[in-house]
Amino acid sequence: xxxxxxxxxxxxxxxxxxxxxxxxxxxxxxxxxxxxxxxxxxxxxxxxxxxxxxxxxxxxxxxxxxxxxxxxxxxxxxxxxxxxxxxxxxxxxxxxxxxxxxxxxxxxxxxxxxxxxxxxxxxxxxxxxxxxxxxxxxxxxxxxxxxxxxxxxxxxxxxxxxxxxxxxxxxxxxxxxxxxxxxxxxxxxxxxxxxxxxxxxxxxxxxxxxxxxxxxxxxxxxxxxxxxxxxxxxxxxxxxxx
Amino acid sequence: xxxxxxxxxxxxxxxxxxxxxxxxxxxxxxxxxxxxxxxxxxxxxxxxxxxxxxxxxxxxxxxxxxxxxxxxxxxxxxxxxxxxxxxxxxxxxxxxxxxxxxxxxxxxxxxxxxxxxxxxxxxxxxxxxxxxxxxxxxxxxxxxxxxxxxxxxxxxxxxxxxxxxxxxxxxxxxxxxxxxxxxxxxxxxxxxxxxxxxxxxxxxxxxxxxxxxxxxxxxxxxxxxxxxxxxxxxxxxxxxxx
DNA sequence: CGCATGCTTGATGGAGATCAACGAACGTGG
DNA sequence: CCACGTTCGTTGATCTCCATCAAGCATGCG
Numbered sequence: 001x002x003x004x005x006x007x008x009x010x011x012x013x014x015x016x017x018x019x020x021x022x023x024x025x026x027x028x029x030x031x032x033x034x035x036x037x038x039x040x041x042x043x044x045x046x047x048x049x050x051x052x053x054x055x056x057x058x059x060x061x062x063x064x065x066x067x068x069x070x071x072x073x074x075x076x077x078x079x080x081x082x083x084x085x086x087x088x089x090x091x092x093x094x095x096x097x098x099x100x101x102x103x104x105x106x107x108x109x110x111x112x113x114x115x116x117x118x119x120x121x122x123x124x125x126x127x128x129x130x131x132x133x134x135x136x137x138x139x140x141x142x143x144x145x146x147x148x149x150x151x152x153x154x155x156x157x158x159x160x161x162x163x164x165x166x167x168x169x170x171x172x173x174x175x176x177x178x179x180x181x182x183x184x185x186x187x188x189x190x191x192x193x194x195x196x197x198x199x200x201x202x203x204x205x206x207x208x209x210x211x212x213x214x215x216x217x218x219x220x221x222x223x224x225x226x227x228x229x230x231x232x233x234x235x236x237x238x239x240x241x242x
Numbered sequence: 243x244x245x246x247x248x249x250x251x252x253x254x255x256x257x258x259x260x261x262x263x264x265x266x267x268x269x270x271x272x273x274x275x276x277x278x279x280x281x282x283x284x285x286x287x288x289x290x291x292x293x294x295x296x297x298x299x300x301x302x303x304x305x306x307x308x309x310x311x312x313x314x315x316x317x318x319x320x321x322x323x324x325x326x327x328x329x330x331x332x333x334x335x336x337x338x339x340x341x342x343x344x345x346x347x348x349x350x351x352x353x354x355x356x357x358x359x360x361x362x363x364x365x366x367x368x369x370x371x372x373x374x375x376x377x378x379x380x381x382x383x384x385x386x387x388x389x390x391x392x393x394x395x396x397x398x399x400x401x402x403x404x405x406x407x408x409x410x411x412x413x414x415x416x417x418x419x420x421x422x423x424x425x426x427x428x429x430x431x432x433x434x435x436x437x438x439x440x441x442x443x444x445x446x447x448x449x450x451x452x453x454x455x456x457x458x459x460x461x462x463x464x465x466x467x468x469x470x471x472x473x474x475x476x477x478x479x480x481x482x483x484x
Numbered sequence: 485c486g487c488a489t490g491c492t493t494g495a496t497g498g499a500g501a502t503c504a505a506c507g508a509a510c511g512t513g514g
Numbered sequence: 515c516c517a518c519g520t521t522c523g524t525t526g527a528t529c530t531c532c533a534t535c536a537a538g539c540a541t542g543c544g
Contacts, residue, residue: 073386116361119358126368131328136378137334138335140315144315148500182523423491424491435491438491438493
Protein backbone atom coordinates (compact mmCIF):
# COMPACT_ATOMS: atom_id res chain seq x y z
CA UNK A 1 0.00 0.00 0.00
CA UNK A 2 2.41 2.61 1.11
CA UNK A 3 4.88 3.38 -1.60
CA UNK A 4 8.14 5.01 -0.76
CA UNK A 5 10.32 7.42 -2.64
CA UNK A 6 13.46 5.89 -3.95
CA UNK A 7 16.92 7.30 -4.24
CA UNK A 8 18.89 6.81 -7.40
CA UNK A 9 21.16 3.82 -7.55
CA UNK A 10 24.54 3.42 -9.10
CA UNK A 11 23.78 2.58 -12.71
CA UNK A 12 24.68 4.36 -15.86
CA UNK A 13 21.85 6.43 -17.33
CA UNK A 14 21.44 5.94 -21.03
CA UNK A 15 19.11 6.97 -23.82
CA UNK A 16 17.08 3.91 -24.80
CA UNK A 17 17.42 2.21 -28.13
CA UNK A 18 13.71 2.64 -28.77
CA UNK A 19 11.68 4.27 -31.45
CA UNK A 20 11.89 8.04 -31.31
CA UNK A 21 15.11 8.23 -29.32
CA UNK A 22 17.51 6.13 -31.31
CA UNK A 23 17.33 8.61 -34.18
CA UNK A 24 18.65 11.49 -32.11
CA UNK A 25 22.12 12.79 -32.77
CA UNK A 26 24.87 11.82 -30.36
CA UNK A 27 25.20 15.39 -29.14
CA UNK A 28 21.49 15.62 -28.38
CA UNK A 29 21.60 12.35 -26.49
CA UNK A 30 24.51 13.38 -24.36
CA UNK A 31 22.95 16.73 -23.64
CA UNK A 32 19.76 15.09 -22.41
CA UNK A 33 21.82 12.90 -20.10
CA UNK A 34 23.22 15.89 -18.24
CA UNK A 35 21.62 15.73 -14.82
CA UNK A 36 19.68 12.61 -15.74
CA UNK A 37 19.43 9.64 -13.42
CA UNK A 38 18.35 6.06 -13.86
CA UNK A 39 15.53 5.20 -11.47
CA UNK A 40 14.85 1.52 -10.92
CA UNK A 41 11.45 1.28 -9.36
CA UNK A 42 9.43 -1.52 -7.87
CA UNK A 43 5.70 -1.82 -8.29
CA UNK A 44 3.65 0.77 -6.40
CA UNK A 45 6.69 2.97 -6.00
CA UNK A 46 6.19 6.69 -6.44
CA UNK A 47 8.40 8.80 -8.65
CA UNK A 48 9.36 12.30 -7.61
CA UNK A 49 10.36 13.44 -11.10
CA UNK A 50 7.98 14.95 -13.57
CA UNK A 51 9.87 14.34 -16.79
CA UNK A 52 11.87 11.50 -18.27
CA UNK A 53 11.83 8.46 -20.50
CA UNK A 54 10.53 4.99 -19.71
CA UNK A 55 13.14 2.35 -20.45
CA UNK A 56 11.31 -0.74 -19.22
CA UNK A 57 8.05 -1.42 -17.43
CA UNK A 58 4.93 0.69 -17.00
CA UNK A 59 4.27 4.00 -15.32
CA UNK A 60 0.87 5.47 -14.56
CA UNK A 61 -0.48 8.81 -13.44
CA UNK A 62 -2.45 8.16 -10.29
CA UNK A 63 -5.02 10.47 -8.74
CA UNK A 64 -6.05 9.87 -5.16
CA UNK A 65 -9.52 11.19 -4.42
CA UNK A 66 -10.41 12.71 -1.08
CA UNK A 67 -12.37 9.70 0.08
CA UNK A 68 -9.71 7.16 -0.80
CA UNK A 69 -10.75 6.20 -4.31
CA UNK A 70 -7.82 5.84 -6.67
CA UNK A 71 -7.91 6.39 -10.40
CA UNK A 72 -5.24 6.01 -13.05
CA UNK A 73 -5.59 8.58 -15.77
CA UNK A 74 -2.70 7.70 -18.06
CA UNK A 75 -0.39 4.81 -18.89
CA UNK A 76 3.16 5.20 -20.19
CA UNK A 77 4.89 2.42 -22.06
CA UNK A 78 8.60 1.87 -22.69
CA UNK A 79 9.96 4.57 -24.95
CA UNK A 80 7.36 7.10 -23.91
CA UNK A 81 8.40 10.56 -22.88
CA UNK A 82 6.85 11.50 -19.56
CA UNK A 83 6.28 15.21 -19.02
CA UNK A 84 3.68 16.01 -16.42
CA UNK A 85 4.35 19.72 -16.21
CA UNK A 86 1.64 22.17 -16.99
CA UNK A 87 1.81 25.86 -17.52
CA UNK A 88 0.62 27.90 -14.61
CA UNK A 89 -0.88 25.46 -12.21
CA UNK A 90 0.84 22.76 -10.22
CA UNK A 91 0.84 19.32 -11.80
CA UNK A 92 -1.82 16.98 -10.52
CA UNK A 93 -1.59 13.26 -10.12
CA UNK A 94 1.37 11.21 -9.00
CA UNK A 95 3.70 9.24 -11.23
CA UNK A 96 3.70 5.68 -9.95
CA UNK A 97 5.21 2.43 -11.18
CA UNK A 98 2.61 -0.19 -12.06
CA UNK A 99 5.28 -2.81 -12.54
CA UNK A 100 9.03 -3.09 -12.07
CA UNK A 101 10.20 -0.15 -14.13
CA UNK A 102 13.40 1.50 -15.27
CA UNK A 103 12.89 5.21 -15.66
CA UNK A 104 15.39 7.69 -17.00
CA UNK A 105 14.58 10.80 -15.04
CA UNK A 106 15.56 13.87 -17.04
CA UNK A 107 16.01 17.25 -15.50
CA UNK A 108 13.11 19.39 -16.64
CA UNK A 109 15.19 22.47 -17.29
CA UNK A 110 17.67 20.45 -19.30
CA UNK A 111 14.86 19.01 -21.37
CA UNK A 112 13.64 22.51 -22.14
CA UNK A 113 17.13 23.71 -22.93
CA UNK A 114 17.77 20.81 -25.26
CA UNK A 115 14.43 21.30 -26.99
CA UNK A 116 15.22 24.97 -27.46
CA UNK A 117 18.69 24.45 -28.85
CA UNK A 118 18.37 21.26 -30.85
CA UNK A 119 15.88 20.73 -33.62
CA UNK A 120 15.80 16.95 -33.36
CA UNK A 121 15.02 17.07 -29.65
CA UNK A 122 12.27 19.62 -30.22
CA UNK A 123 10.79 17.46 -32.96
CA UNK A 124 10.75 14.39 -30.74
CA UNK A 125 9.24 16.36 -27.87
CA UNK A 126 6.48 17.81 -30.01
CA UNK A 127 5.81 14.46 -31.61
CA UNK A 128 5.54 12.75 -28.24
CA UNK A 129 3.25 15.40 -26.79
CA UNK A 130 0.99 15.21 -29.81
CA UNK A 131 0.91 11.44 -29.76
CA UNK A 132 0.05 11.32 -26.08
CA UNK A 133 -2.62 13.96 -26.47
CA UNK A 134 -4.22 11.83 -29.14
CA UNK A 135 -3.96 8.75 -26.95
CA UNK A 136 -5.57 10.61 -24.07
CA UNK A 137 -8.43 11.69 -26.30
CA UNK A 138 -8.92 8.09 -27.38
CA UNK A 139 -8.83 6.97 -23.80
CA UNK A 140 -11.37 9.56 -22.72
CA UNK A 141 -13.65 8.41 -25.52
CA UNK A 142 -13.13 4.84 -24.35
CA UNK A 143 -14.22 5.40 -20.81
CA UNK A 144 -16.88 8.06 -21.21
CA UNK A 145 -19.78 6.08 -22.49
CA UNK A 146 -18.77 2.51 -23.10
CA UNK A 147 -19.69 -0.70 -21.38
CA UNK A 148 -17.02 -2.48 -19.31
CA UNK A 149 -16.72 -5.06 -22.08
CA UNK A 150 -15.96 -2.39 -24.66
CA UNK A 151 -13.50 -0.65 -22.36
CA UNK A 152 -11.58 -3.82 -21.75
CA UNK A 153 -11.54 -4.65 -25.45
CA UNK A 154 -10.08 -1.21 -26.15
CA UNK A 155 -7.52 -1.66 -23.39
CA UNK A 156 -6.33 -4.94 -24.87
CA UNK A 157 -5.50 -3.17 -28.11
CA UNK A 158 -3.79 -0.38 -26.24
CA UNK A 159 -1.62 -2.85 -24.37
CA UNK A 160 -0.92 -4.71 -27.61
CA UNK A 161 0.96 -1.65 -28.82
CA UNK A 162 3.39 -1.83 -25.94
CA UNK A 163 6.97 -2.39 -26.83
CA UNK A 164 7.30 -5.47 -24.67
CA UNK A 165 5.20 -7.72 -26.82
CA UNK A 166 5.64 -6.27 -30.24
CA UNK A 167 7.15 -9.50 -31.54
CA UNK A 168 4.86 -11.99 -29.88
CA UNK A 169 1.82 -9.85 -30.57
CA UNK A 170 2.59 -9.77 -34.26
CA UNK A 171 3.33 -13.45 -34.62
CA UNK A 172 1.03 -15.25 -32.19
CA UNK A 173 -1.31 -12.41 -31.36
CA UNK A 174 -0.51 -12.81 -27.70
CA UNK A 175 -0.74 -9.66 -25.61
CA UNK A 176 1.16 -9.38 -22.38
CA UNK A 177 -0.73 -7.79 -19.51
CA UNK A 178 1.98 -6.04 -17.51
CA UNK A 179 -0.19 -4.63 -14.73
CA UNK A 180 -2.42 -6.00 -12.03
CA UNK A 181 -6.17 -6.32 -12.30
CA UNK A 182 -6.67 -3.52 -9.82
CA UNK A 183 -4.67 -1.14 -12.00
CA UNK A 184 -6.66 -2.15 -15.05
CA UNK A 185 -9.83 -1.48 -13.12
CA UNK A 186 -8.67 1.92 -11.96
CA UNK A 187 -7.61 2.81 -15.49
CA UNK A 188 -10.79 1.86 -17.30
CA UNK A 189 -13.13 2.90 -14.51
CA UNK A 190 -14.61 -0.34 -13.27
CA UNK A 191 -14.02 -2.60 -10.28
CA UNK A 192 -11.57 -5.51 -10.27
CA UNK A 193 -14.45 -7.95 -9.97
CA UNK A 194 -15.92 -6.57 -13.15
CA UNK A 195 -12.57 -6.87 -14.93
CA UNK A 196 -12.47 -10.50 -13.99
CA UNK A 197 -16.01 -11.16 -15.12
CA UNK A 198 -15.59 -9.32 -18.40
CA UNK A 199 -12.39 -11.11 -19.33
CA UNK A 200 -14.04 -14.41 -18.58
CA UNK A 201 -16.98 -13.50 -20.78
CA UNK A 202 -14.72 -12.41 -23.63
CA UNK A 203 -13.08 -15.82 -23.41
CA UNK A 204 -16.44 -17.60 -23.24
CA UNK A 205 -17.59 -15.80 -26.36
CA UNK A 206 -14.47 -16.94 -28.17
CA UNK A 207 -12.92 -13.54 -28.79
CA UNK A 208 -9.84 -14.25 -26.70
CA UNK A 209 -8.22 -17.08 -24.83
CA UNK A 210 -6.21 -17.00 -21.63
CA UNK A 211 -2.90 -18.89 -21.72
CA UNK A 212 -2.19 -17.58 -18.24
CA UNK A 213 -3.17 -14.65 -16.07
CA UNK A 214 -0.62 -12.32 -17.60
CA UNK A 215 -1.36 -13.02 -21.24
CA UNK A 216 -4.31 -12.72 -23.57
CA UNK A 217 -4.43 -14.40 -26.95
CA UNK A 218 -6.48 -12.70 -29.60
CA UNK A 219 -8.71 -15.31 -31.21
CA UNK A 220 -11.12 -13.07 -33.11
CA UNK A 221 -9.29 -9.76 -33.38
CA UNK A 222 -11.68 -8.11 -35.88
CA UNK A 223 -14.67 -8.83 -33.70
CA UNK A 224 -12.79 -7.61 -30.66
CA UNK A 225 -11.87 -4.44 -32.52
CA UNK A 226 -15.46 -3.89 -33.47
CA UNK A 227 -16.46 -4.38 -29.86
CA UNK A 228 -13.83 -1.88 -28.76
CA UNK A 229 -15.24 0.65 -31.19
CA UNK A 230 -18.67 0.37 -29.66
CA UNK A 231 -20.14 -2.03 -32.16
CA UNK A 232 -22.48 -4.05 -30.08
CA UNK A 233 -25.80 -4.77 -31.80
CA UNK A 234 -28.03 -2.79 -29.50
CA UNK A 235 -28.41 -3.70 -25.93
CA UNK A 236 -25.56 -5.66 -24.56
CA UNK A 237 -27.15 -9.05 -25.40
CA UNK A 238 -25.02 -10.85 -22.97
CA UNK A 239 -26.55 -14.28 -23.11
CA UNK A 240 -28.14 -13.87 -26.49
CA UNK A 241 -26.39 -16.89 -27.93
CA UNK A 242 -25.64 -18.36 -24.52
CA UNK B 243 -28.08 16.38 -36.83
CA UNK B 244 -26.24 16.35 -40.09
CA UNK B 245 -23.47 18.88 -40.04
CA UNK B 246 -21.97 20.08 -43.24
CA UNK B 247 -18.50 21.08 -44.17
CA UNK B 248 -18.07 24.75 -44.63
CA UNK B 249 -16.02 26.69 -47.08
CA UNK B 250 -14.02 29.67 -45.95
CA UNK B 251 -15.67 33.06 -46.17
CA UNK B 252 -14.29 36.42 -47.05
CA UNK B 253 -12.93 37.66 -43.73
CA UNK B 254 -9.47 38.60 -42.71
CA UNK B 255 -7.69 35.88 -40.73
CA UNK B 256 -5.92 37.25 -37.71
CA UNK B 257 -3.97 36.00 -34.71
CA UNK B 258 -6.17 36.51 -31.64
CA UNK B 259 -5.32 38.94 -28.90
CA UNK B 260 -5.47 36.14 -26.34
CA UNK B 261 -3.05 34.73 -23.85
CA UNK B 262 -0.27 32.79 -25.48
CA UNK B 263 -0.60 34.37 -28.90
CA UNK B 264 -0.39 38.06 -28.23
CA UNK B 265 3.18 37.68 -27.05
CA UNK B 266 4.40 36.32 -30.37
CA UNK B 267 6.60 38.45 -32.53
CA UNK B 268 5.05 40.16 -35.53
CA UNK B 269 7.08 38.01 -37.89
CA UNK B 270 5.89 34.82 -36.24
CA UNK B 271 2.29 35.97 -36.40
CA UNK B 272 2.48 36.81 -40.05
CA UNK B 273 4.18 33.53 -40.84
CA UNK B 274 1.43 31.56 -39.12
CA UNK B 275 -1.15 33.44 -41.17
CA UNK B 276 0.30 32.16 -44.43
CA UNK B 277 -2.30 29.76 -45.76
CA UNK B 278 -4.54 30.33 -42.76
CA UNK B 279 -8.26 30.87 -43.11
CA UNK B 280 -10.95 32.15 -40.81
CA UNK B 281 -13.72 29.60 -40.41
CA UNK B 282 -16.99 30.86 -39.02
CA UNK B 283 -18.92 27.85 -37.90
CA UNK B 284 -22.43 27.29 -36.64
CA UNK B 285 -23.26 24.82 -33.93
CA UNK B 286 -22.92 21.16 -34.95
CA UNK B 287 -20.82 22.11 -37.92
CA UNK B 288 -17.87 19.88 -38.69
CA UNK B 289 -14.39 21.23 -39.32
CA UNK B 290 -12.17 19.67 -41.92
CA UNK B 291 -8.95 21.11 -40.56
CA UNK B 292 -6.85 19.43 -37.92
CA UNK B 293 -4.90 22.41 -36.62
CA UNK B 294 -5.69 26.00 -35.77
CA UNK B 295 -6.60 28.46 -33.07
CA UNK B 296 -10.00 29.07 -31.54
CA UNK B 297 -10.93 32.74 -31.66
CA UNK B 298 -14.42 32.58 -30.23
CA UNK B 299 -16.81 29.82 -29.18
CA UNK B 300 -16.21 26.17 -28.33
CA UNK B 301 -14.92 23.25 -30.34
CA UNK B 302 -15.07 19.62 -29.33
CA UNK B 303 -13.57 16.37 -30.50
CA UNK B 304 -16.45 14.07 -31.23
CA UNK B 305 -16.28 10.30 -31.59
CA UNK B 306 -19.17 8.50 -33.21
CA UNK B 307 -19.47 4.92 -32.06
CA UNK B 308 -20.59 2.18 -34.41
CA UNK B 309 -24.03 1.90 -32.88
CA UNK B 310 -24.76 5.62 -32.96
CA UNK B 311 -23.57 6.66 -29.53
CA UNK B 312 -21.69 9.94 -29.56
CA UNK B 313 -19.01 10.97 -27.13
CA UNK B 314 -17.03 14.17 -26.79
CA UNK B 315 -13.50 13.53 -25.66
CA UNK B 316 -12.09 17.05 -25.51
CA UNK B 317 -13.22 20.66 -25.30
CA UNK B 318 -11.29 23.60 -26.74
CA UNK B 319 -11.83 27.11 -25.47
CA UNK B 320 -10.96 30.44 -27.11
CA UNK B 321 -7.23 30.84 -27.37
CA UNK B 322 -6.58 27.12 -27.45
CA UNK B 323 -4.36 25.63 -30.10
CA UNK B 324 -6.05 22.71 -31.79
CA UNK B 325 -3.72 20.09 -33.20
CA UNK B 326 -5.33 16.71 -33.70
CA UNK B 327 -2.51 15.15 -35.66
CA UNK B 328 -0.82 12.05 -34.36
CA UNK B 329 2.32 10.37 -35.47
CA UNK B 330 1.76 7.29 -37.55
CA UNK B 331 -1.91 6.57 -37.36
CA UNK B 332 -4.76 8.58 -38.78
CA UNK B 333 -6.35 11.04 -36.39
CA UNK B 334 -9.54 9.83 -34.76
CA UNK B 335 -12.52 11.88 -33.79
CA UNK B 336 -14.05 14.78 -35.63
CA UNK B 337 -13.62 18.44 -34.78
CA UNK B 338 -17.08 19.88 -34.35
CA UNK B 339 -18.42 23.24 -33.21
CA UNK B 340 -20.46 23.04 -30.02
CA UNK B 341 -21.51 26.66 -30.35
CA UNK B 342 -21.13 29.43 -32.90
CA UNK B 343 -17.36 29.49 -33.29
CA UNK B 344 -14.67 31.44 -35.09
CA UNK B 345 -11.76 29.19 -35.87
CA UNK B 346 -8.48 30.24 -37.41
CA UNK B 347 -7.54 27.21 -39.44
CA UNK B 348 -3.77 27.05 -39.80
CA UNK B 349 -2.06 24.98 -42.41
CA UNK B 350 -0.43 22.07 -40.63
CA UNK B 351 2.76 22.21 -42.63
CA UNK B 352 3.05 25.93 -41.98
CA UNK B 353 2.59 25.36 -38.27
CA UNK B 354 5.41 22.85 -38.31
CA UNK B 355 7.63 25.11 -40.35
CA UNK B 356 7.03 28.04 -38.04
CA UNK B 357 7.68 25.90 -34.97
CA UNK B 358 10.92 24.68 -36.51
CA UNK B 359 12.19 28.08 -37.48
CA UNK B 360 10.93 30.35 -34.70
CA UNK B 361 11.65 29.80 -31.06
CA UNK B 362 8.61 31.66 -29.77
CA UNK B 363 6.24 29.63 -31.92
CA UNK B 364 7.87 26.39 -30.77
CA UNK B 365 7.57 27.47 -27.16
CA UNK B 366 3.89 28.27 -27.52
CA UNK B 367 3.25 25.01 -29.33
CA UNK B 368 5.01 22.94 -26.69
CA UNK B 369 3.31 24.84 -23.91
CA UNK B 370 -0.11 24.31 -25.43
CA UNK B 371 0.45 20.61 -26.02
CA UNK B 372 1.65 20.13 -22.45
CA UNK B 373 -1.24 22.09 -21.03
CA UNK B 374 -3.80 20.15 -23.02
CA UNK B 375 -2.20 16.85 -22.08
CA UNK B 376 -2.54 17.81 -18.44
CA UNK B 377 -6.13 18.84 -18.96
CA UNK B 378 -6.89 15.55 -20.66
CA UNK B 379 -5.39 13.64 -17.74
CA UNK B 380 -7.52 15.64 -15.36
CA UNK B 381 -10.57 14.98 -17.47
CA UNK B 382 -9.88 11.26 -17.63
CA UNK B 383 -9.57 11.23 -13.86
CA UNK B 384 -12.83 13.11 -13.63
CA UNK B 385 -14.86 10.67 -15.65
CA UNK B 386 -13.24 7.39 -14.73
CA UNK B 387 -14.63 6.75 -11.31
CA UNK B 388 -16.69 9.67 -10.17
CA UNK B 389 -20.38 10.09 -9.59
CA UNK B 390 -22.37 12.26 -12.00
CA UNK B 391 -22.53 14.93 -9.32
CA UNK B 392 -18.75 15.03 -9.00
CA UNK B 393 -18.28 15.05 -12.76
CA UNK B 394 -20.59 18.01 -13.17
CA UNK B 395 -18.92 19.86 -10.32
CA UNK B 396 -15.57 19.35 -12.02
CA UNK B 397 -16.99 20.48 -15.34
CA UNK B 398 -18.26 23.72 -13.83
CA UNK B 399 -14.74 24.60 -12.75
CA UNK B 400 -13.38 23.66 -16.14
CA UNK B 401 -15.88 25.94 -17.85
CA UNK B 402 -15.13 28.69 -15.35
CA UNK B 403 -11.64 28.89 -16.82
CA UNK B 404 -12.96 29.73 -20.24
CA UNK B 405 -11.99 33.07 -21.59
CA UNK B 406 -15.55 34.19 -22.16
CA UNK B 407 -16.42 34.64 -18.53
CA UNK B 408 -13.12 35.49 -16.98
CA UNK B 409 -14.38 38.86 -15.80
CA UNK B 410 -17.82 37.85 -14.63
CA UNK B 411 -16.50 34.67 -13.06
CA UNK B 412 -14.01 36.58 -10.99
CA UNK B 413 -16.40 39.28 -9.83
CA UNK B 414 -19.78 37.63 -9.43
CA UNK B 415 -18.70 34.00 -9.66
CA UNK B 416 -21.05 33.44 -12.53
CA UNK B 417 -20.04 30.77 -15.01
CA UNK B 418 -21.33 30.82 -18.52
CA UNK B 419 -22.36 27.44 -19.94
CA UNK B 420 -21.65 27.79 -23.65
CA UNK B 421 -22.82 24.35 -24.77
CA UNK B 422 -26.03 22.39 -24.77
CA UNK B 423 -26.99 19.89 -22.13
CA UNK B 424 -26.52 17.04 -24.59
CA UNK B 425 -22.93 18.09 -25.19
CA UNK B 426 -22.28 18.30 -21.48
CA UNK B 427 -23.72 14.82 -21.09
CA UNK B 428 -21.58 13.41 -23.89
CA UNK B 429 -18.49 15.05 -22.45
CA UNK B 430 -18.85 13.86 -18.87
CA UNK B 431 -20.35 10.50 -19.75
CA UNK B 432 -23.90 10.67 -18.49
CA UNK B 433 -27.31 11.22 -20.08
CA UNK B 434 -28.91 14.64 -20.53
CA UNK B 435 -31.61 13.73 -18.05
CA UNK B 436 -28.97 13.06 -15.44
CA UNK B 437 -27.30 16.40 -16.17
CA UNK B 438 -30.58 18.10 -15.55
CA UNK B 439 -31.23 16.24 -12.31
CA UNK B 440 -27.72 16.76 -10.99
CA UNK B 441 -27.74 20.49 -11.65
CA UNK B 442 -31.06 20.75 -9.92
CA UNK B 443 -29.75 18.88 -6.90
CA UNK B 444 -26.64 21.05 -6.74
CA UNK B 445 -28.93 24.05 -6.63
CA UNK B 446 -31.18 22.43 -4.03
CA UNK B 447 -28.18 21.76 -1.80
CA UNK B 448 -27.19 25.40 -2.03
CA UNK B 449 -23.88 24.92 -3.87
CA UNK B 450 -24.97 26.84 -6.94
CA UNK B 451 -27.85 28.90 -8.19
CA UNK B 452 -29.27 29.16 -11.67
CA UNK B 453 -29.85 32.70 -12.96
CA UNK B 454 -30.86 31.20 -16.29
CA UNK B 455 -30.21 28.09 -18.29
CA UNK B 456 -26.91 29.31 -19.67
CA UNK B 457 -25.38 30.50 -16.41
CA UNK B 458 -24.42 28.99 -13.09
CA UNK B 459 -23.65 31.08 -10.04
CA UNK B 460 -21.21 29.61 -7.55
CA UNK B 461 -22.71 29.95 -4.10
CA UNK B 462 -20.42 27.64 -2.13
CA UNK B 463 -17.34 27.32 -4.30
CA UNK B 464 -15.14 25.57 -1.70
CA UNK B 465 -17.74 22.88 -1.11
CA UNK B 466 -18.24 22.50 -4.84
CA UNK B 467 -14.49 22.16 -5.28
CA UNK B 468 -14.35 19.51 -2.62
CA UNK B 469 -17.17 17.68 -4.32
CA UNK B 470 -15.35 17.89 -7.64
CA UNK B 471 -12.27 16.36 -6.03
CA UNK B 472 -14.24 13.36 -4.88
CA UNK B 473 -14.91 14.47 -1.34
CA UNK B 474 -18.25 13.00 -0.64
CA UNK B 475 -18.56 11.46 2.83
CA UNK B 476 -18.99 7.84 1.87
CA UNK B 477 -21.95 6.61 -0.01
CA UNK B 478 -23.61 9.26 -1.99
CA UNK B 479 -26.13 10.12 0.79
CA UNK B 480 -28.59 11.58 -1.57
CA UNK B 481 -31.56 11.92 0.74
CA UNK B 482 -29.57 11.80 3.92
CA UNK B 483 -30.75 15.24 4.99
CA UNK B 484 -33.84 15.06 2.74
C1' DC C 485 -51.01 28.48 -34.95
C1' DG C 486 -48.23 24.19 -35.93
C1' DC C 487 -44.03 22.20 -35.67
C1' DA C 488 -39.38 21.57 -34.17
C1' DT C 489 -35.86 21.80 -30.76
C1' DG C 490 -34.16 21.71 -26.22
C1' DC C 491 -34.73 21.05 -21.28
C1' DT C 492 -37.03 19.01 -17.50
C1' DT C 493 -39.56 15.60 -14.67
C1' DG C 494 -41.47 10.97 -13.42
C1' DA C 495 -41.61 5.69 -13.25
C1' DT C 496 -39.25 1.50 -14.12
C1' DG C 497 -35.69 -1.96 -14.92
C1' DG C 498 -31.06 -3.61 -15.32
C1' DA C 499 -26.06 -3.40 -15.20
C1' DG C 500 -22.44 -2.95 -12.32
C1' DA C 501 -20.97 -1.80 -7.51
C1' DT C 502 -20.82 -3.76 -3.17
C1' DC C 503 -20.14 -7.18 0.31
C1' DA C 504 -18.43 -11.55 1.39
C1' DA C 505 -15.99 -15.68 0.75
C1' DC C 506 -13.05 -18.78 -1.68
C1' DG C 507 -8.89 -20.29 -4.26
C1' DA C 508 -4.23 -20.10 -6.21
C1' DA C 509 0.49 -18.74 -5.94
C1' DC C 510 4.35 -17.58 -3.18
C1' DG C 511 7.49 -17.13 0.42
C1' DT C 512 8.86 -18.08 5.29
C1' DG C 513 10.04 -20.74 9.03
C1' DG C 514 9.54 -24.73 11.96
C1' DC D 515 7.50 -31.51 3.96
C1' DC D 516 3.60 -28.92 5.83
C1' DA D 517 1.47 -25.04 8.52
C1' DC D 518 0.89 -20.29 8.07
C1' DG D 519 0.27 -15.63 6.31
C1' DT D 520 -0.02 -12.50 2.57
C1' DT D 521 -1.25 -10.96 -1.92
C1' DC D 522 -3.88 -11.31 -5.90
C1' DG D 523 -7.54 -13.01 -8.59
C1' DT D 524 -11.99 -15.05 -8.94
C1' DT D 525 -16.88 -16.21 -7.94
C1' DG D 526 -21.55 -15.59 -5.88
C1' DA D 527 -25.63 -12.82 -3.84
C1' DT D 528 -27.69 -8.56 -3.05
C1' DC D 529 -28.64 -3.74 -3.69
C1' DT D 530 -28.69 0.79 -5.81
C1' DC D 531 -27.86 4.25 -8.88
C1' DC D 532 -28.31 5.70 -13.42
C1' DA D 533 -30.06 4.63 -18.12
C1' DT D 534 -34.18 4.02 -20.30
C1' DC D 535 -38.71 5.10 -21.73
C1' DA D 536 -42.28 8.34 -21.73
C1' DA D 537 -44.48 12.55 -21.23
C1' DG D 538 -44.69 17.41 -20.11
C1' DC D 539 -43.06 22.37 -20.78
C1' DA D 540 -40.85 26.36 -22.70
C1' DT D 541 -39.08 28.75 -26.55
C1' DG D 542 -38.41 30.03 -31.27
C1' DC D 543 -39.70 30.38 -36.01
C1' DG D 544 -42.00 29.47 -40.36
